[in-house]
Amino acid sequence: MLFDDVSVSSTWLAVAFASLVFILGRYASPNVDENEPPLVKPRIPFIGHIISMFRDGSNLYVNLFKDRAEPIATLPMLNGKLYVINSPDLIHSALRNNEISFGPFILETSKAMWGLSDNAMASISVEANLKGGMQLIHSTLGGESLHKLNVNSLSRFMTYLNRIRPDETHVVDDTYIWLRDMLTDASATALFGAKNPITVDKMNLVWDFDKQAMLVAAGLPRFMTKAAINARLKMNDLLLSYYKSGGDREKGVSEIIKQRVPYLRKTNFTDDDLAHMELMITIQSIKCWNRKKYLFAAMPSLEVTLLAGSAMPLALRVTTSAPTTIGYI
Structure with missing residues (x-):
């Protein structure tokens, strides 16, 4: 009888919960x-x-x-x-x-998403500062600036592909990780130049954050987003060292970094504020480049063949019959 009571109670709880959800x-x-x-x-x-x-x-x-x-x-x-x-x-x-404003959305999500300080929030809450920062994104991600960023990304990407010599076979155990890591490094290096802080051994932090990024933006409790927050904090530290050492003024830095950093500093951003806010540029640029269309546009001479009987994750045999289109970098 005791177990019958438990069963009935559990059933009623399930019914009550389902009814609540429906209502x-x-x-x-x-x-x-x-x-x-x-x-x-x-x-x-x-x-x-x-x-x-x-x-x-x-x-x-x-x-x-x-x-x-x-x-x-x-x-x-x-x-x-x-x-x-x-x-x-x-x-x-x-x-x-012009009738659609992204300002309120940026202000609403930025503090939770990127962990901005009160100082940074006060700065971007000034309409002129926010508008100026957005205009710099638009102006430096188009035309010649965008072309240069793409060329630098592809050039870095080709340094990996060109390690596979003509008529040489290279076995890849995990296709997704292989492509993801190459594209992540290429994107980050094109952005930050020679002192790129998101190095190969740190790029897993980008994807650890990305897995729960939407939950972080929604402001869910930290215990639910612990992995993403920890990854973000580690990337903040990497970017802080980059800005403190003047990495943004080194050779090969993208126009978007070159122009946004001095602009944000004029609006009272500290190096620590930059290390948080500019993580937005980092994540979005890397995710943009991790698309199949860029891969196939970059390496038309690359032949990729599934290894017979390979289990997931996919294993590939990659063979190049000629040097890649950008040549040996």
């Missing part, structure tokens, strides 16, 4: 106007997208697009909502639209 999902979820983007409901009402964010990190958006290939969508989260734009054309339209 919250039905009545506490945000209302969506007919003019807003299509609603993509989570499988678990009310909290489903938050669970997916915790589990998948930034891959949440990729997985959602696979399920619902909407050019733009509305994600209900608790009693709020999040707009996700998947279409490149719509993204460019949003960025060009």
Whole structure:
């Protein structure tokens, strides 16, 4: 009888919890106007997208697009909502639209996401400072500056590929890690130049942070994002040493770093503030370059063949029949 009572109690608890979730999902979820983007409901009402964010990190958006290939969508989260734009054309339209302001979003998420100090928050809360910083991002990530950044990234990338001599076979145990590490190093070196602090032995910190980055931005308790916070703090220390030693003034530094650093210092940013704020540039640049389209554009002469019978993670046999297009660097 004792176990029967326990079973009944557990059943009623399960029913009560399910009812609560349903009620919250039905009545506490945000209302969506007919003019807003299509609603993509989570499988678990009310909290489903938050669970997916915790589990998948930034891959949440990729997985959602696979399920619902909407050019733009509305994600209900608790009693709020999040707009996700998947279409490149719509993204460019949003960025060009003067009526859309990213300032409030930046201010809302920056302190939690990047761990900004009160001093840094006070600086970017001044509209002129925030606007000036955003304008520098736009001006240095286009035209000749962007071309130079791309060439430097590819040149660094080719130093890895060119180690595979013509007609030589190179066996890769884990394809994803192999490509990820090369592209991460290439991106960081193109940004920071010769004194790049995100070296090969430290690049795992980028991906440890990325796994829980969205949870950090949402301001969830630290015990839920401990791995990401610890990774961020270690990268902050690396960047702090870089700025203190004047690494941003060395040869090969990208225009975005060259121009933003003195600008932010004029707005009262300290070296420690820079080490936190400019982690944003680091993470986004690295993630941008870790895309397959850049890989295949960079090495058209590279032949990649799956090894027969290889288990996951994939193993590859990589063979180059000729030097890569940028030549031996």
